[in-house]
Amino acid sequence: MGMSSLFATLLLPLLGAIAILLTRREQVSIIRNTSLGISIVTFLASIPLFFAFDRTNPGFQFIVDVPWIASLDIGFRLGLDGMSLLLVLLTTFMMPIAIYSSFEAISKREKEYYMMLLFLQFGMAGTFMAMDTFLFYTFWELILIPMYFLIGIWGGQDRVYAAVKFFLYTVVGSLLMLVAIVWLGYYAQQNGHGFTASFLKLQTIAPTIPTEISKWMFLAFALSFCIKVPLFPFHTWLPDAHVQAPTAGSVILAGILLKLGTYGLIRFNLDLFPEASRMFAPFICTLAVIGIIYGALVAMVQTDVKKLVAYSSVSHLGFVVLGIFSMTEEGVQGAIIQMVNHGLSTGMLFLCVGVIYERRHTRDIAEFGGITNVMPRFAVLFAIAMFASVGLPGLNGFVGEFLTLVGAFQSVVLHNWGYAIFSATGVIFAAVYLLWMFQRVMFGTNDNPKNQMLTDVNAREMWTLIPLVVFIVWIGVFPKTFMDISSASSKLVVEKALGMAPSVHAKGVSSSPEH
Amino acid sequence: MLQDLINASPLSVLSLLSVICIVVDALTPKSERLTFMFAGFSMLASMVFACATFWAHGTAFQGMINVGGYASFFDVVFCLAGILTLFAARPYILRENIEHDEFYSLTLFAVAGMSVIAHANNLLMTFIGIEIMSVCFYVLAGYFRTNERSIESALKYFLLGAFATGFLVFGMSFIYGSTGSLDYNVIREHVQSGALHFPRLLALGTGLIVIGLGFKVAVVPFHQWVPDVYEGSPTVVTSFMSTAGKAASLCALIPLVGIVVPQGNHGQLQGALAVLSALTMVVGNVTAVVQTNVKRMLAYSSVAHAGYLLIGFVAMNERGSSGILFYAVAYMFMQMGAFVVVSILESSNNGRLELSDYAGLSRQHPVLAALMALFMFSLAGIPPMAGFFGKYTLFIAAVEAGYTWLTIVAVISSMISVYFYIGLVVLMYFKDPVAEVAESGEGGTAGLTLFVCTTFVLVLGLFPSLLSSLTSHVLH
Numbered sequence: 001m002g003m004s005s006l007f008a009t010l011l012l013p014l015l016g017a018i019a020i021l022l023t024r025r026e027q028v029s030i031i032r033n034t035s036l037g038i039s040i041v042t043f044l045a046s047i048p049l050f051f052a053f054d055r056t057n058p059g060f061q062f063i064v065d066v067p068w069i070a071s072l073d074i075g076f077r078l079g080l081d082g083m084s085l086l087l088v089l090l091t092t093f094m095m096p097i098a099i100y101s102s103f104e105a106i107s108k109r110e111k112e113y114y115m116m117l118l119f120l121q122f123g124m125a126g127t128f129m130a131m132d133t134f135l136f137y138t139f140w141e142l143i144l145i146p147m148y149f150l151i152g153i154w155g156g157q158d159r160v161y162a163a164v165k166f167f168l169y170t171v172v173g174s175l176l177m178l179v180a181i182v183w184l185g186y187y188a189q190q191n192g193h194g195f196t197a198s199f200l201k202l203q204t205i206a207p208t209i210p211t212e213i214s215k216w217m218f219l220a221f222a223l224s225f226c227i228k229v230p231l232f233p234f235h236t237w238l239p240d241a242h243v244q245a246p247t248a249g250s251v252i253l254a255g256i257l258l259k260l261g262t263y264g265l266i267r268f269n270l271d272l273f274p275e276a277s278r279m280f281a282p283f284i285c286t287l288a289v290i291g292i293i294y295g296a297l298v299a300m301v302q303t304d305v306k307k308l309v310a311y312s313s314v315s316h317l318g319f320v321v322l323g324i325f326s327m328t329e330e331g332v333q334g335a336i337i338q339m340v341n342h343g344l345s346t347g348m349l350f351l352c353v354g355v356i357y358e359r360r361h362t363r364d365i366a367e368f369g370g371i372t373n374v375m376p377r378f379a380v381l382f383a384i385a386m387f388a389s390v391g392l393p394g395l396n397g398f399v400g401e402f403l404t405l406v407g408a409f410q411s412v413v414l415h416n417w418g419y420a421i422f423s424a425t426g427v428i429f430a431a432v433y434l435l436w437m438f439q440r441v442m443f444g445t446n447d448n449p450k451n452q453m454l455t456d457v458n459a460r461e462m463w464t465l466i467p468l469v470v471f472i473v474w475i476g477v478f479p480k481t482f483m484d485i486s487s488a489s490s491k492l493v494v495e496k497a498l499g500m501a502p503s504v505h506a507k508g509v510s511s512s513p514e515h
Numbered sequence: 516m517l518q519d520l521i522n523a524s525p526l527s528v529l530s531l532l533s534v535i536c537i538v539v540d541a542l543t544p545k546s547e548r549l550t551f552m553f554a555g556f557s558m559l560a561s562m563v564f565a566c567a568t569f570w571a572h573g574t575a576f577q578g579m580i581n582v583g584g585y586a587s588f589f590d591v592v593f594c595l596a597g598i599l600t601l602f603a604a605r606p607y608i609l610r611e612n613i614e615h616d617e618f619y620s621l622t623l624f625a626v627a628g629m630s631v632i633a634h635a636n637n638l639l640m641t642f643i644g645i646e647i648m649s650v651c652f653y654v655l656a657g658y659f660r661t662n663e664r665s666i667e668s669a670l671k672y673f674l675l676g677a678f679a680t681g682f683l684v685f686g687m688s689f690i691y692g693s694t695g696s697l698d699y700n701v702i703r704e705h706v707q708s709g710a711l712h713f714p715r716l717l718a719l720g721t722g723l724i725v726i727g728l729g730f731k732v733a734v735v736p737f738h739q740w741v742p743d744v745y746e747g748s749p750t751v752v753t754s755f756m757s758t759a760g761k762a763a764s765l766c767a768l769i770p771l772v773g774i775v776v777p778q779g780n781h782g783q784l785q786g787a788l789a790v791l792s793a794l795t796m797v798v799g800n801v802t803a804v805v806q807t808n809v810k811r812m813l814a815y816s817s818v819a820h821a822g823y824l825l826i827g828f829v830a831m832n833e834r835g836s837s838g839i840l841f842y843a844v845a846y847m848f849m850q851m852g853a854f855v856v857v858s859i860l861e862s863s864n865n866g867r868l869e870l871s872d873y874a875g876l877s878r879q880h881p882v883l884a885a886l887m888a889l890f891m892f893s894l895a896g897i898p899p900m901a902g903f904f905g906k907y908t909l910f911i912a913a914v915e916a917g918y919t920w921l922t923i924v925a926v927i928s929s930m931i932s933v934y935f936y937i938g939l940v941v942l943m944y945f946k947d948p949v950a951e952v953a954e955s956g957e958g959g960t961a962g963l964t965l966f967v968c969t970t971f972v973l974v975l976g977l978f979p980s981l982l983s984s985l986t987s988h989v990l991h
Contacts, residue, residue, distance in 0.1 A: 071987065
């Protein structure tokens with residue numbers, strides 16, 4: 001069951017995109033409904049993965065291995081471990097919401113639009129499933145093209161600038177990753193394993209790479225992923241891309257695309273280069289902490305709601321990176337659950353911003369005030385999204401941030417409380433900028449005549465927001481359902497990264513607490 | 516003799532039929548359609564013979580030419596390029612009112628010349644092939660007989676080309692002086708046994724040949740003719756020159772580099788080629804960024820691609836050679852596709868060739884814009900298009916040969932190239948049309964060329980082993 005579900009999850013969106021290609025562009029409602037239908041069916045198809053997954057097995061499951069380019073040992077290799085399963089489920093869950101949210105907002109070239117969304121889903125699911133460096137890179141680059149068009153065609157005023165900036169930043173990073181991927185394969189060949197792109201083979205080979213080389217490999221991968229995350233100081237493309245992208249684009253960008261970066265950091269950097277990870281962990285965590293505080297401070301002074309949420313992403317993803325490079329079980333677990341949380345809560349925030357933007361065609365905070373009076377139901381939903389993002393206990397954000405901070409406190413590699421203490425201030429800042437924004441937009445007197453006639457959220461908008469609320473509360477109250485999936489995998493990653501797993505020689509764990 | 520003719524059937528068929536073609540053309544006035552068909556069928560026939568002799572090996576005509584394998588592979592490639600050019604060219608030259616029947620015979624002759632290069636097992640044959648091909652190109656470049664730009668480009672190409680030929684012949688004579696033979700096999704023996712008269716003469720000769728062929732392939736710093744000639748020539752001719760022409764010149768360089776370089780002692784030539792390759796990639800891509808004319812942009816991009824192809828020569832290993840063959844074929848389809856789109860959109864008298872004319876193209880010509888975007892992504896090396904796998908193989912080859920720095924230069928110049936390839940896509944998709952332009956002519960048979968190019972760009976990208984298994988067979 002798991003296997004067919006895996007194939008369906010990956011291929012249905014692609015088939016859907018092809019189906020839409022065959023429609024006539026005037027058949028707008030057919031196009032919309034087809035794409036929504038396909039994405040919902042894909043979500044349903046992915047649910048068996050959740051049940052079929054063996055939670056005690058830390059390795060890859062549902063493995064597919066079809067030879068593709070035999071001479072270079074490149075294969076169509078797919079598989080899921082706990083971490084990637086959660087992210088695949090996040091993808092299949094967010095896509096119907098993103099698609100449904102565009103029904104009214106997108107009024108030009110619908111055919112291409114929905115094709116791009118489905119194509120994007122195919123690329124994202126493929127990236128999370130790939131167990132082959134070549135395949136991973138292919139999917140990784142495949143995502144660029146639809147996202148580039150989504151921003152560039154259906155975006156806001158400066159969409160072209162934002163699209164090109166997004167494209168160039170990502171390509172620069174990923175080409176360096178390509179060199180590293182080539183080099184990894186070559187290293188395997190030199191050591192008698194033959195040229196390979198198989199992730200499973202590289203997992204056993206990579207830890208033997210001498211440090212002076214592996215640190216360069218680490219940096220090549222890390223740069224590519226850190227641009228995608230984005231980690232300070234590579235974050236400048238993100239606010240532009242978010243502000244210009246259409247609502248669904250922002251939801252996908254924040255909800256799923258950014259996770260590709262953090263996913264890559266765990267999958268490649270931590271797993272393949274444990275020694276270099278330990279070496280660079282303090283450096284990367286410092287950048288993460290700077291990003292947490294800087295993102296929060298910049299978010300505080302924004303006048304555009306969407307830009308505020310965009311900078312809050314920089315801050316929140318700083319926690320994820322901090323959790324990953326604390327290299328503790330709690331930290332990595334927290335990072336994984338925080339990836340899901342951020343996808344849900346920030347995705348929901350972007351949807352809420354979209355709701356008011358569609359009514360007023362502005363996102364300027366000063367234009368709003370007292371919206372609660374005219375849109376009471378919206379006020380409740382927006383408040384939930386906001387509190388989830390702030391990290392209110394009982395909602396999802398709290399769980400992830402708490403665990404990453406615990407991880408940073410305990411971290412053997414960082415061996416310094418400063419990281420946790422400084423990043424904890426980010427939680428406070430988040431409360432400040434989000435509550436302040438909420439107060440200015442939703443409370444006060446509704447004295448702008450344009451705001452007095454606003455209608456409350458309609459049924460369609462409810463349908464996009466309510467499912468998110470369900471999971472936000474679920475994770476907040478009972479995270480175990482989801483944490484169980486990833487716990488074995490993250491434990492294994494951490495053990496390997498700290499040199500505790502038998503296959504890795506333990507030299508270089510110098511930063512012990514007594515040190 | 517008869518056996519030789521049969522063994523070398525792709526070449527003999529092509530040479531014979533191209534001579535007949537020109538006679539037919541002379542005897543039947545106003546016979547454009549007939550010559551078109553004749554040229555097309557000749558190349559098709561040669562392709563069939565090439566496939567039939569693919570598994571043969573050995574030499575023919577007293578060791579002057581090779582048969583089978585490598586030669587047959589390139590026969591197929593060149594004939595395919597020729598046929599695609601014919602299909603793309605017919606509607607174009609009809610529209611431009613320059614249909615004279617020699618066009619098809621000249622294309623056929625050029626393909627015959629390329630085929631001679633592919634079969635050559637002797638420096639003399641290589642030289643003859645290059646000259647046959649080049650002379651046809653000189654004439655074709657000036658095919659707008661009343662257009663100053665076209666004539667200027669033909670003249671410029673001819674003068675500089677003749678100059679480069681001088682280098683080539685000079686180099687060959689030095690090699691002859693050093694080894695006492697023009698036969699590749701004999702030269703190889705002499706180089707391997709070290710029985711050379713003046714070892715330095717061999718190095719000098721090789722250097723001169725690299726310069727001469729570097730000119731044909733458009734390697735920096737011998738590339739200055741490229742933008743002007745590519746811009747001035749009829750677009751379909753540019754497409755033919757920049758793809759099949761480049762592949763043929765590389766095809767001449769492959770055995771030379773393989774033979775002249777003694778085993779285990781290829782430091783100097785390798786280093787020189789690495790520098791040329793790096794220069795070519797960087798200069799080509801950086802200059803392409805600032806172009807405003809689409810043909811000039813593609814011209815500089817073709818310069819840059821010569822640089823990527825040179826990586827394979829630098830590596831000088833099996834993966835490198837196989838990478839050259841793969842990338843040359845992949846490049847042929849994507850570059851030709853891009854030029855054919857340009858030729859369909861072009862209006863008479865070099866109109867509609869500025870990049871700004873492509874603004875909003877996706878509204879007026881959605882299919883052409885989509886195909887152009889596909890070719891641009893492939894040229895930029897974005898998976899899963901054919902261009903990506905080609906680069907991937909070449910990068911692996913360079914890393915294997917210890918040239919990681921060259922890989923990094925290649926990667927950085929690829930980043931630069933993304934800027935202008937994507938720039939064109941931005942124009943086509945994200946900008947509004949400047950003004951409603953009159954519809955340019957129908958694609959006609961050029962549509963077929965585009966279809967084939969698109970298919971190959973996608974199929975070679977998704978299933979590269981189809982071609983890469985063939986290329987590694989060819990090299991054994």
